[in-house]
Amino acid sequence: NAGVTQTPKFRVLKTGQSMTLLCAQDMNHEYMYWYRQDPGMGLRLIHYSVGEGTTAKGEVPDGYNVSRLKKQNFLLGLESAAPSQTSVYFCASSQGIPEAFFGQGTRLTVV
Amino acid sequence: GQQLNQSPQSMFIQEGEDVSMNCTSSSIFNTWLWYKQDPGEGPVLLIALYKAGELTSNGRLTAQFGITRKDSFLNISASIPSDVGIYFCAGTTSGTYKYIFGTGTRLKVLA
Numbered sequence: 001n002a003g004v005t006q007t008p009k010f011r012v013l014k015t016g017q018s019m020t021l022l023c024a025q026d027m028n029h030e031y032m033y034w035y036r037q038d039p040g041m042g043l044r045l046i047h048y049s050v051g052e053g054t055t056a057k058g059e060v061p062d063g064y065n066v067s068r069l070k071k072q073n074f075l076l077g078l079e080s081a082a083p084s085q086t087s088v089y090f091c092a093s094s095q096g097i098p099e100a101f102f103g104q105g106t107r108l109t110v111v
Numbered sequence: 112g113q114q115l116n117q118s119p120q121s122m123f124i125q126e127g128e129d130v131s132m133n134c135t136s137s138s139i140f141n142t143w144l145w146y147k148q149d150p151g152e153g154p155v156l157l158i159a160l161y162k163a164g165e166l167t168s169n170g171r172l173t174a175q176f177g178i179t180r181k182d183s184f185l186n187i188s189a190s191i192p193s194d195v196g197i198y199f200c201a202g203t204t205s206g207t208y209k210y211i212f213g214t215g216t217r218l219k220v221l222a
Contacts, residue, residue, distance in 0.1 A: 090153050
């Protein structure tokens with residue numbers, strides 16, 4: 001049972017480049033989330049989805065877009081990467097309170 | 112945006128010591144959760160709390176849901192080296208499916 005899988009695990013981008021982070025879950029969960037983790041800032045919610053075809057803004061959505069075309073996948077896009085988007089990105093899925101299951105993270109560096 | 116404040120930010124303790132950490136918010140939450148993140152991994156749920164005043168244990172861990180519903184506390188008794196990691200609190204509010212995470216407490220245990 002893979003749980004939540006994030007692709008890629010590491011990536012280096014140049015400023016202005018675009019990329020998509022993929023999150024896949026095999027638990028048939030309704031809810032999916034994208035967080036970023038920065039030192040001293042904890043985990044901050046970027047966007048989330050409450051079901052296939054739905055998306056909603058979290059606390060820090062600027063500069064990111066998301067799509068949930070299939071229930072098992074949640075994509076996070078950066079259209080024009082900036083150094084401020086250097087971070088570790090975590091995807092999570094949930095079938096409701098209490099437990100959200102997290103992937104292993106994607107370490108993104110924008111130079 | 113919303114975020115929960117955790118203290119202390121980091122702590123070094125000797126193996127065998129007890130640890131206390133807390134989480135505060137300016138908003139009321141209906142559910143409080145405590146997660147642990149091991150190095151290089153995503154967070155994993157430790158304890159979930161569902162009502163004000165609730166005290167719940169999971170092995171050497173004990174957590175409490177504050178009476179005001181704006182705070183929560185986590186205690187770890189008799190710490191061991193594998194307790195090393197970052198501890199996050201998280202809260203959810205009624206009618207939403209967002210997990211709002213805290214800034215984290217980094218714990219280091221000296222053998």
